[in-house]
Amino acid sequence: MTLDLTFKAIGEILKKKENRLKIFADLYANYLRTRTTNAIVYWNFNPEEFENSQMEKSGFLSNVPVVVKDNILTKGIPTTAASRILLNYVPPYNATAVEKIIQAGAIIVGKSNLDEFGMGSRNQNSFFGPCKNPWNLEYVSGGSSGGSAVAVSCRICSFALGSDTGGSVRLPASYCGCYGLKPTYGKVSRFGLIAFGSSLDQIGVMATDIETCAKALEFISGFDRNDATTVQHEPYSFEEVINSPLPLKIGYLDLEEYSGSINPSIKRVYEYVIEFFETQGISVVPVKLKTIEYAIPCYYIICTAEAASNLSRYDGIRYGWNRSDTEKHDGCDLNEYYTRIRTEGFGEEVQRRIILGNFVLSAGYHGRYYQKALRLRTAIFREFESIFEECAALLLPTAPDLPPKIDDNRRDVIKDYLMDIFTVCANLCGYPALSFPAGFSDTGFPIGIQIYAKQFREDIIYRLAWLFESNHSFHKAVPPVLFQ
Amino acid sequence: MDGKELNTLLSVVGQLSRLAVSSNESLAQSIKAVFKLFDQLDSVTDLPEEEMVYPTSSQIRIQEVFEPENIPQSCLLDQVPSKNGPFIECPLIVEDDS
Numbered sequence: 135m136t137l138d139l140t141f142k143a144i145g146e147i148l149k150k151k152e153n154r155l156k157i158f159a160d161l162y163a164n165y166l167r168t169r170t171t172n173a174i175v176y177w178n179f180n181p182e183e184f185e186n187s188q189m190e191k192s193g194f195l196s197n198v199p200v201v202v203k204d205n206i207l208t209k210g211i212p213t214t215a216a217s218r219i220l221l222n223y224v225p226p227y228n229a230t231a232v233e234k235i236i237q238a239g240a241i242i243v244g245k246s247n248l249d250e251f252g253m254g255s256r257n258q259n260s261f262f263g264p265c266k267n268p269w270n271l272e273y274v275s276g277g278s279s280g281g282s283a284v285a286v287s288c289r290i291c292s293f294a295l296g297s298d299t300g301g302s303v304r305l306p307a308s309y310c311g312c313y314g315l316k317p318t319y320g321k322v323s324r325f326g327l328i329a330f331g332s333s334l335d336q337i338g339v340m341a342t343d344i345e346t347c348a349k350a351l352e353f354i355s356g357f358d359r360n361d362a363t364t365v366q367h368e369p370y371s372f373e374e375v376i377n378s379p380l381p382l383k384i385g386y387l388d389l390e391e392y393s394g395s396i397n398p399s400i401k402r403v404y405e406y407v408i409e410f411f412e413t414q415g416i417s418v419v420p421v422k423l424k425t426i427e428y429a430i431p432c433y434y435i436i437c438t439a440e441a442a443s444n445l446s447r448y449d450g451i452r453y454g455w456n457r458s459d460t461e462k463h464d465g466c467d468l469n470e471y472y473t474r475i476r477t478e479g480f481g482e483e484v485q486r487r488i489i490l491g492n493f494v495l496s497a498g499y500h501g502r503y504y505q506k507a508l509r510l511r512t513a514i515f516r517e518f519e520s521i522f523e524e525c526a527a528l529l530l531p532t533a534p535d536l537p538p539k540i541d542d543n544r545r546d547v548i549k550d551y552l553m554d555i556f557t558v559c560a561n562l563c564g565y566p567a568l569s570f571p572a573g574f575s576d577t578g579f580p581i582g583i584q585i586y587a588k589q590f591r592e593d594i595i596y597r598l599a600w601l602f603e604s605n606h607s608f609h610k611a612v613p614p615v616l617f618q
Numbered sequence: 619m620d621g622k623e624l625n626t627l628l629s630v631v632g633q634l635s636r637l638a639v640s641s642n643e644s645l646a647q648s649i650k651a652v653f654k655l656f657d658q659l660d661s662v663t664d665l666p667e668e669e670m671v672y673p674t675s676s677q678i679r680i681q682e683v684f685e686p687e688n689i690p691q692s693c694l695l696d697q698v699p700s701k702n703g704p705f706i707e708c709p710l711i712v713e714d715d716s
Contacts, residue, residue, distance in 0.1 A: 477637050482642070489635050492631045510665055551652075
């Protein structure tokens with residue numbers, strides 16, 4: 135059902151109870167209709183209770199339906215990070231971003247599927263099973279915030295919270311045909327986000343239009359005393375931004391060197407977007423990035439090192455899943471117990487990353503891998519900064535290829551890692567980046583294109599995305615699963 | 619690093635990670651493949667000396683916050699990250715000691 139849940143559409147409507155009941159009945163119908171996607175791992179909304187409770191809420195997000203990725207803590211609502219090791223874990227407090235939207239009147243309708251601990255680009259590494267693409271159920275939704283992207287595309291919520299460590303908001307947004315915005319590192323508090331790579335993680339927003347996406351993001355942003363990496367920055371007014379002058383010059387990544395590895399449909403859409411901005415009077419110039427060639431190994435060394443450290447807390451004793459099957463543990467010592475719990479509790483991708491991380495940090499290899507990656511991170515940042523001295527923003531494809539088929543027997547880890555080639559630099563450098571719906575492939579899949587900007591220049595991204603959205607309607611397309 | 623050396627290391631790192639790696643052959647094989655990807659960095663030269671642990675804007679703040687005189691007694695000192703390394707997330711439940 136083509137339910138319009140954008141802020142613009144529901145802003146006034148939600149104030150009347152009869153409208154509210156109709157909208158929530160429709161989104162509940164959408165949820166039921168799209169359950170085959172496996173997007174929602176915990177449904178938190180009961181239409182009958184809602185009708186009887188006569189909820190009257192006030193605030194910026196009064197009665198706005200929101201889906202939250204299942205690695206963001208929600209008080210009293212199970213939060214598992216799609217991992218067996220956190221099965222049945224119910225957090226005693228809200229993440230700061232969640233607390234803000236609840237205080238503003240939002241309704242958390244569900245928790246969404248993800249790759250275990252956010253590790254993956256397919257949303258296939260989930261304890262709950264893969265999240266399927268609503269445009270074709272045989273294909274992946276993208277990861278790791280696949281469930282959030284599907285929930286937005288299927289009009290189950292106004293916006294969804296996701297998390298982005300190496301492209302986890304932007305990649306599924308591209309595959310599922312919605313907006314996915316990763317903010318500047320430090321703009322949104324990570325307090326209550328289950329840590330994966332602490333210097334890379336950010337909570338991001340997904341929505342079907344740029345206005346909802348931007349307003350929701352600006353609302354959850356700001357300094358938080360519980361997260362020492364947050365930075366105080368005045369939120370942008372969306373209305374002011376879209377009436378501001380356009381940037382004079384932006385860059386686009388020259389794909390000449392990648393010509394063999396870019397899907398032709400993506401190349402076609404990318405070239406169209408470049409041409410569109412040129413026709414709007416913006417100077418769009420090609421840019422070459424020497425260091426991007428090494429961005430993937432650099433990113434995976436850093437993120438696995440941080441993951442190995444962050445995930446060392448899961449031991450099956452303090453919280454989460456543990457083995458009550460004492461017979462099997464009779465006689466085993468504490469170390470053996472930890473090993474059994476962790477081997478059974480973590481999925482294969484998580485185990486792989488923990489081991490890789492401990493490896494690159496180990497004595498003898500620390501300098502060769504981890505320290506070198508940190509220095510390369512500096513080099514990548516400097517190269518991007520030199521580009522941003524000339525260009526206000528940078529266009530890149532979101533992914534080099536279309537969504538892959540769901541394949542339980544796949545084991546080409548390297549191929550999966552390379553899908554992040556155009557997204558990881560924003561995390562390494564702390565830049566804001568948006569994937570926006572920019573067209574469709576010949577086979578009917580949505581295609582997203584990215585805009586990068588300097589740190590804390592989300593306004594430039596909003597301005598350019600608004601310009602594109604005002605002249606196109608790709609963001610209004612509804613996936614076929616809603617009509618099946 | 620040859621295959622034998624890598625196998626030995628995997629076994630040691632598996633124990634450090636509290637994971638039973640040796641029982642999972644496909645995991646061990648995929649880790650070897652990822653190391654080929656990591657080894658691409660061997661060809662990179664002329665890198666800057668500075669190591670970026672955090673994206674710049676936050677790095678400055680983190681260093682300020684974690685200067686010893688700025689750490690409140692109530693913060694768990696054994697979980698405070700070093701400036702150079704990955705760390706276990708410090709919950710930083712900071713109380714006013716004054």
